Amino acid sequence: MFCPRTRSFTAYCFLPLPTIDSISCCVTVAMLFFFSCARPSNQGTGDHKAVIQNTGSDTMVNLAQAWAEAYAEIEPTVSVEVSGGGSGTGIAALISGTVDIANCSRKIEPQELEKARQNTGKEPVEFIVAYDALAVYVHKDNPLEQLTIEQLADIYGEHGRITRWSQLSVTLPKGGKDKIILVSRQSNSGTYHYFREAVLGRKGDFRLGTLDLHGSKDVVELISRTPGAIGYSGMGYATPNVKMLKIAKRAGDPAYAPTIENTISQQYPIARPLFMYTLGPPTGAVKQYIDWILSPQGQKVVVENGFVPLVLYSEGGQTETSR
Amino acid sequence: MIIWRRFEHILEFAIERIIWLCGVSAILFVFGIFFFVFREGAGFLFHGFDPIEFFTSPEWYPTSQTNVRYGVLALIAGTVSVTALAMIIAVPFGLGTAIFISEFCSPRLRESLKIIIELLAAIPSVVWGFIGLTVMNPIIIKLFHAPIGLTVLNGGVILALMSVPIIVSIGEDALKAVPDDYREAGIALGATRWQLIYRVLLPAARNGLLAAALLGVGRAVGETMAVLMATGHSVRIPTSILDSVRTLTATIAAELGEAPVHSEHYQVLFIIGILLFSITFIINLTADLIIKGIRNR
Numbered sequence: 001m002f003c004p005r006t007r008s009f010t011a012y013c014f015l016p017l018p019t020i021d022s023i024s025c026c027v028t029v030a031m032l033f034f035f036s037c038a039r040p041s042n043q044g045t046g047d048h049k050a051v052i053q054n055t056g057s058d059t060m061v062n063l064a065q066a067w068a069e070a071y072a073e074i075e076p077t078v079s080v081e082v083s084g085g086g087s088g089t090g091i092a093a094l095i096s097g098t099v100d101i102a103n104c105s106r107k108i109e110p111q112e113l114e115k116a117r118q119n120t121g122k123e124p125v126e127f128i129v130a131y132d133a134l135a136v137y138v139h140k141d142n143p144l145e146q147l148t149i150e151q152l153a154d155i156y157g158e159h160g161r162i163t164r165w166s167q168l169s170v171t172l173p174k175g176g177k178d179k180i181i182l183v184s185r186q187s188n189s190g191t192y193h194y195f196r197e198a199v200l201g202r203k204g205d206f207r208l209g210t211l212d213l214h215g216s217k218d219v220v221e222l223i224s225r226t227p228g229a230i231g232y233s234g235m236g237y238a239t240p241n242v243k244m245l246k247i248a249k250r251a252g253d254p255a256y257a258p259t260i261e262n263t264i265s266q267q268y269p270i271a272r273p274l275f276m277y278t279l280g281p282p283t284g285a286v287k288q289y290i291d292w293i294l295s296p297q298g299q300k301v302v303v304e305n306g307f308v309p310l311v312l313y314s315e316g317g318q319t320e321t322s323r
Numbered sequence: 324m325i326i327w328r329r330f331e332h333i334l335e336f337a338i339e340r341i342i343w344l345c346g347v348s349a350i351l352f353v354f355g356i357f358f359f360v361f362r363e364g365a366g367f368l369f370h371g372f373d374p375i376e377f378f379t380s381p382e383w384y385p386t387s388q389t390n391v392r393y394g395v396l397a398l399i400a401g402t403v404s405v406t407a408l409a410m411i412i413a414v415p416f417g418l419g420t421a422i423f424i425s426e427f428c429s430p431r432l433r434e435s436l437k438i439i440i441e442l443l444a445a446i447p448s449v450v451w452g453f454i455g456l457t458v459m460n461p462i463i464i465k466l467f468h469a470p471i472g473l474t475v476l477n478g479g480v481i482l483a484l485m486s487v488p489i490i491v492s493i494g495e496d497a498l499k500a501v502p503d504d505y506r507e508a509g510i511a512l513g514a515t516r517w518q519l520i521y522r523v524l525l526p527a528a529r530n531g532l533l534a535a536a537l538l539g540v541g542r543a544v545g546e547t548m549a550v551l552m553a554t555g556h557s558v559r560i561p562t563s564i565l566d567s568v569r570t571l572t573a574t575i576a577a578e579l580g581e582a583p584v585h586s587e588h589y590q591v592l593f594i595i596g597i598l599l600f601s602i603t604f605i606i607n608l609t610a611d612l613i614i615k616g617i618r619n620r
Contacts, residue, residue: 086581177470186556187386188581203389208382208397209559211473211567214577225461228470252409 050285050322052080056103059132059234060274061218063305064103067293070301075292078285087190094277095119100286101249102277105190107130120240122280129293131308133256133271134195135235135244137220139227144170146246146255149199155180156195158205165228171259176227183219183231184210191216194272195232232270236306263308271308360600365594366585372594383558383569385578385588393591395598400560401475401568405550406543408564409480409486413543414536416483417490421535422520424491425498437492444488446546455481455553469565473555476564481553482546486539493538497531498524530613537610541603547572569596 054064068080086144090102090107093280095116108124110117116124136152138144144165147155151168154160162168164178172178185192192212195215196204213219219233224241238244246255249269262268282290292298299309373393380394420440424433459480460472467476501524509519525532547570555567556577575592582589 088581088583092584176469179470181471186577186581187384188578193386205384205387205390209557209567211471211555211557212569212577213556222456222460222473226464226471 009252050078052078052101052286052289053093053099054080054082054101054103055085055093055099057087057105057274058084059087059105059189059191060103063130063274063302063307066301066305067298070297071289071292074297075288078289081290086188088133088188089114091277094124094279097279100278101282101290104275104277105272107185107275108277111213116279120279124277125281127276127278127290127294128273128310129276129290129298130274130302130310131263131271132274133235133258133263133268133308134191134198134232135238136230136232136247136270137223137238137242137244138230139223140243141173141176141227142170142243143173144168144243146248148248148251148253148255150250152199152247153201153204156182156184156206156210157200160207172227174227178227180227181229182207182210183213183222183226183229185216185219185232186212186214191233195270196270198270209262234306238306260303260308260312264312274307327619342384351395357600360593360596363585364590364597367587367590368594368597371587372487372591377591377594381558381560383574385582385591391587393587394597395571395574397558397560398569398571398574399555401558402544402570404475404561404564404568405478405539405554405570408475409482409543410482410540412479413486413490413539417487417535417539418494418532420487420491420620421494421498421532422524425495426520426524435479437495438486440491443484445576446485448485448546449552451481451549452552455549459553463565467565471555471567473553473567474565475554475561475568478550478554478570479564481549482543485540485546485549487568489542490535490539494528494532497528497535500531501527530616534610534613537606537613539605542605543607545572545603547576550616551576571599575599 054068056064061082064080066084068082072078087104087106090099090104091112093099094102095112097120110128113124116122136147142165147168151162154162156246165172165176165180166178185195192206196206200206211222213274214233215221216233216237219231220237220239220242223229223231224239235244235286244258246257247269248255256262256267256269257270258270263271276290276293278286278290281287294310302309376392376394378394378399379396380392381400382392382394383397384390384392420436424436428436455477456473459477463469463472463474463477505523505527506519509523514522550570551554551573554570554573556569556573557570558566559566561568575595578588579592584594
């Protein structure tokens, strides 16, 4: 720390005024820090407000937010902080132990399970909290009403044969182009993985040249503006400008619309469970929160957000069992 | 008094050092970023990375369960096609604007034009992307009877609009740098305005104008958000400007967020980062060398 020209090291140290300044500054900062930390715990009823960190799936982020808001009304001492980022992000946070509940729109992978065990010494515990039916959307002017899973695989698969609407005996109105515009999701999203598995099988891959959009809502938005497009997204994202197709398991089987009833009765074939994961069996506020989510009140929020509840609570109070 | 003087000297010294640090920090940051990007990608780059597949296969299947393929040919084709179209539109348009501003404008019009063009540069790229998605998409479908409007054309036009401000401001500086003697000599020889520009100013400012165009290219290659939204984000080698494509930058933006850290996929995305870094570095270096060429003359 010598000055290259004239100044010596002692001169460099010889600085009375700023030293006093910096000491007082440090003290002020320390005091500010102390008081800002001390204050919240003295507030309210005297006990600490519990915070539940909840991160993960983008598909579930609106639902998780709705749960958190509804729960804040009945349990004001608990605050649930929700963020998105994707299923992978949520599991990664669980593995690093920075989150209480990870939302995941797919099952946890065996490698992730192993990593979580190694890293935290705890076993991730799985809860199915709702179902999500993936609807296949087309433009509202498209005369197509239903498809089979095989046809979908032919449309979307890497080696599929259907690339034109005329192959499905569909003529688009108002001079729409014959070419099928395939709308898909970016290759890391839980929705993409689930659709691939449900339609193309474990070993299938999507055709190259799909439009890989970045959000569930974007898919519906694009299809509503593009007459020749077909795409998949959660059934909660439907708008009046798109049409949801009925799906049959195989040719000859009846086709079912993506409705809550058809999902619970397992007749609609493209539906998946939505998961929450905790590290070890949940305790305290986290346990209460998950119990509430699984209760009729929590499941009511599921329906309000366009997802499918575990159990259909009918008006008369009777229940229909889920799978 | 002596203490005060000593204090002043030290202050002087400190300020000098701080300014020196500010100057050097740019170099440190660039090398730091390059080092980081390289380190993240290096593990796979040297172990198991197949450069022949990487550069020659158009098949990009980073998350396939059975057959993972990392071919970026289609992504390179996407970046090149969108950039080329953007430059075909932006270079004549930008240089034309630069010539108009520097040679034909009244001073008042010049000032307002410059302010407005700089405003164009201040619009965030997400906004451009949104315009591409919601405004240009239906227009292109209607005008060209295309099945979809999220295409090379859409991305190219958006990128052209984004690079024009850079080309205009640097091109105008280059034209300004031509000494007035040249203009006066040209006029004295009886040249018309057009002859003056075509025969005297353009050759004299050639290097600066080329640098302007190259910096525009650099801007277009590196742009992410707007092309992510406007080009359809679809892996394919385009055969016409009405095809959807996907660019290198958009691929990183879309997939890095959910690629498991240090997985192969993650590292390949960083290798794409190295590729992009090299492309923009070469473009900017060329532009810099050309600019230097002007100064040394």
